[in-house]
Amino acid sequence: MDPREELRVLLSRVALSDRTAFETLYDRTSAKLFGVVIRLLRDRHEAEDVIQEVYVKVWQRASSFSAQQASPMTWLIAIARNHAIDKLRVKKRPHEDIDDNHTLADAAPGPEKAAIASDEFDRMRTCLGELPEDRSLAVQGAYLDGQSYQELADRFAVPLNTMRTWLRRSLLKLRECLEA
Numbered sequence: 001m002d003p004r005e006e007l008r009v010l011l012s013r014v015a016l017s018d019r020t021a022f023e024t025l026y027d028r029t030s031a032k033l034f035g036v037v038i039r040l041l042r043d044r045h046e047a048e049d050v051i052q053e054v055y056v057k058v059w060q061r062a063s064s065f066s067a068q069q070a071s072p073m074t075w076l077i078a079i080a081r082n083h084a085i086d087k088l089r090v091k092k093r094p095h096e097d098i099d100d101n102h103t104l105a106d107a108a109p110g111p112e113k114a115a116i117a118s119d120e121f122d123r124m125r126t127c128l129g130e131l132p133e134d135r136s137l138a139v140q141g142a143y144l145d146g147q148s149y150q151e152l153a154d155r156f157a158v159p160l161n162t163m164r165t166w167l168r169r170s171l172l173k174l175r176e177c178l179e180a
Helices: 003-015 019-041 044-064 072-091 111-130 133-143 149-156 162-179
Strands: none
Touching: 003 019, 003 044, 003 072, 003 149, 019 044, 019 072, 019 149, 044 072, 111 133, 111 162, 133 149, 133 162, 149 162
16 A cells, blocks of 8 residues: 555544554654654654654544645644644743843854864764765665655665664664764
8 A cells, every 4th residue: 555545544544533543653654753843843852742742633633634635744744843833932932132131142152063063074974975875865864854664665665674774784884984
């Protein structure tokens, strides 16, 4: 079954309060949604909380999903993204008058930290370049873009366990390269 069609079926079953379908939907989509949320919030603990709240919303609003208006993943990503943005808005402090603030600090990292971060980024890019291209793209898809193992296995036309092995071995090689 087409993954998009499978998600449509799962959402329609979730709308009927099917817990098994909800678990399957979570398994198929949580990694992708977590990737979206963590990119916005930049805090793992907050992202985990938001994902939990997102799936509560999905459970409650599954009946409002319309396949004619959006793909299932687009609908789920919109819920996750909007909830994460709402969380960011709540976190913002009220506006302070600049005249009342006598200690303005530049939030940007200093030259030393910027140089270290740049060096680490270059090392990571070099180490990724040492991996075979398909392994490098798979690692970037999983850990930077939030794609699930199944999505990557489909993308590279390999069995799911092969994709898991690729990622595990690639991470080990990255660690060796970065520690060298």
